[in-house]
Amino acid sequence: MALSLEIENVDELKLLTDALLRVLGPDEEEADPDAPADMDPLIDKILGQAESGITAPYELDLEPEEAERIADALEAFLDIAAEEGDVFRMAEIESLMRRLGRG
Secondary structure (H helix, E strand, C coil), X not given: CCEEEEECCHHHHHHHHHHHHHHXXXXXXXXXXXXXXXXXXXXXXXXXXXXXCCCCCEEEEXXXXXXXXXXXXHHHHHHHHHHHXXXXXXXXXXXXXXXXXXX
């Protein structure tokens, strides 16, 4: 059963992709700085669906396992934001997590 997550603005989209890139991205030691970044298929899906609705809220259609990956990445990103003391980012992350049924 597919799930939908309403993305309300560009900042939320950036938060999702930042979380996925930071948590699911390649190890810095293994990454070739001259090579183009290989985009995770889930990030590609998020950005692809965003193209048509970037100026207004839109529904991001996700498979359950994709929603789980995003929720896991957001949870890990929340820990990073907490370690950095970024209370504003923490609030944004928690809002997205609640919409995914976590938190």
